[in-house]
Amino acid sequence: MDFNMKKLASDAGIFFTRAVQFTEEKFGQAEKTELDAHFENLLARADSTKNWTEKILRQTEVLLQPNPSARVEEFLYEKLDRKVPSRVTNGELLAQYMAEAASELGPTAPYGKTLIKVAEAEKRLGAAERDFIHTASINFLTPLRNFLEGDWKTISKERRLLQNRRLDLDACKARLKKAKAAEAKATLWNDEVEKAEQELRVAQTEFDRQAEVTRLLLEGISSTHVNHLRCLHEFVESQTTYYAQCYRHLLDLQKQLGSSQGAIFPGTFVGTTEPASLPLSSTSPTTTAATMPLGPSGAGLVPRGEAALCLEEVAPPASGTRKARVLYDYEAADSSELALLADELITVYSLPGMDPDWLIGERGNKKGKVPVTYLELLS
Numbered sequence: 001m002d003f004n005m006k007k008l009a010s011d012a013g014i015f016f017t018r019a020v021q022f023t024e025e026k027f028g029q030a031e032k033t034e035l036d037a038h039f040e041n042l043l044a045r046a047d048s049t050k051n052w053t054e055k056i057l058r059q060t061e062v063l064l065q066p067n068p069s070a071r072v073e074e075f076l077y078e079k080l081d082r083k084v085p086s087r088v089t090n091g092e093l094l095a096q097y098m099a100e101a102a103s104e105l106g107p108t109a110p111y112g113k114t115l116i117k118v119a120e121a122e123k124r125l126g127a128a129e130r131d132f133i134h135t136a137s138i139n140f141l142t143p144l145r146n147f148l149e150g151d152w153k154t155i156s157k158e159r160r161l162l163q164n165r166r167l168d169l170d171a172c173k174a175r176l177k178k179a180k181a182a183e184a185k186a187t188l189w190n191d192e193v194e195k196a197e198q199e200l201r202v203a204q205t206e207f208d209r210q211a212e213v214t215r216l217l218l219e220g221i222s223s224t225h226v227n228h229l230r231c232l233h234e235f236v237e238s239q240t241t242y243y244a245q246c247y248r249h250l251l252d253l254q255k256q257l258g259s260s261q262g263a264i265f266p267g268t269f270v271g272t273t274e275p276a277s278l279p280l281s282s283t284s285p286t287t288t289a290a291t292m293p294l295g296p297s298g299a300g301l302v303p304r305g306e307a308a309l310c311l312e313e314v315a316p317p318a319s320g321t322r323k324a325r326v327l328y329d330y331e332a333a334d335s336s337e338l339a340l341l342a343d344e345l346i347t348v349y350s351l352p353g354m355d356p357d358w359l360i361g362e363r364g365n366k367k368g369k370v371p372v373t374y375l376e377l378l379s
Contacts, residue, residue: 018167021174033170039211042218043159049221050152053228057144060235064133064141089133091126095119114257121253125246132242140235147224151217158214165207172200316362321349324361324375338368348375 024030035043065071070087077083088096098119102112176196323345330340338361340346348359348370361370 014168017171018164021167021171030174031170033166033173033207035211039215039218042215042221046155046218046221049224050148053144053147057141057148060136060141060144064136089126089129091122091129093126095121095123095126098122117253117256121249124249128242128245128249132238135238136235139238140231143227143231147228151220151224155214155217158210158217162207162210162214165203165210169200169203169207172196172203176200316347316349316360317351321347323378324348324359325378326374327376328374330371330374332368336369338363338366338370340370340374345378346370346375348377 021030061071065074077085096119098115102115102119105115106112107116176193176199179193179196182192324347326340326342326344326346328340329342332339338346340361344363347362350356350359354360357372358369359372359375361368
């Protein structure tokens with residue numbers, strides 16, 4: 001009992017001494033031991049790493065789960081150390097509604113058949129989204145959380161200890177200074193000064209030891225950056241795979257809808273049933289310029305570079321021609337192509353067996369192949 005009371009009194013005395021030292025420093029009435037510049041840089045880099053990791057983590061969570069209520073639910077399950085229940089993605093829910101609508105409106109009718117096809121595609125998109133969210137959570141979000149809830153808490157604890165050791169050290173320096181001043185006035189015995197010097201040596205040793213421990217932890221932030229860099233690459237890889245899957249699913253859907261469109265609407269223009277092929281893959285994504293798209297492959301009626309196509313003999317179909325506005329300037333690669341100027345209007349149409357990336361364009365008495373990606377088809 002007496003031991004516990006003495007310990008509590010000692011702890012209270014230490015806390016009071018630190019509080020006095022901290023307050024006097026704030027008012028400029030006490031000296032403060034400054035850390036070296038390298039140590040201060042390590043502290044600043046650690047704080048910056050923590051702050052940006054929190055922001056990146058929170059925004060990635062919003063990207064993967066835009067619904068705030070669902071994020072709160074997942075957070076609670078995680079804190080309770082329970083498995084998060086499987087949740088239907090928006091794409092899968094849309095697929096379910098479309099399939100039910102087709103069943104009720106008539107699965108054999110043109111609208112019902114199309115609903116079924118779109119529903120199947122949306123279901124595949126939803127499954128791809130689910131895989132992406134799962135992969136990104138494991139490979140990217142989990143390491144960020146582990147840093148904030150593990151390494152950073154350890155660093156923060158050691159920094160608080162260092163702050164206490166620094167306050168103790170400066171308080172000892174202040175007591176020694178006062179003891180020497182009193183000794184000069186012959187109001188204290190030499191043993192009081194010796195006691196203050198001994199306390200200062202102990203405080204200095206404890207401060208140096210804690211500073212070294214904290215320094216090693218702060219230098220470990222470099223390893224954290226390396227780990228987060230690897231996780232970032234894995235996140236981009238999973239995101240690339242996800243969008244590549246989405247592109248393939250939608251391209252397949254567009255082909256299915258394009259093949260059935262002609263049977264439903266015989267007079268429908270057939271030049272836009274398939275978009276220009278995008279060089280997208282899960283391992284080597286390619287960024288397409290927003291202001292100037294890449295030209296198509298050129299596999300039209302004849303290979304590009306050959307002038308065997310006799311444009312004078314090409315006649316527009318009786319129906320199926322449309323007007324198009326040119327989005328970008330285009331320089332013809334050979335005599336079979338038609339040069340384009342941005343914002344001009346031309347007449348376009350497709351021919352049987354023609355590469356869907358290309359159309360036949362006419363402007364006055366000139367005609368030639370033109371890339372679909374450079375045009376805005378008008379109704």
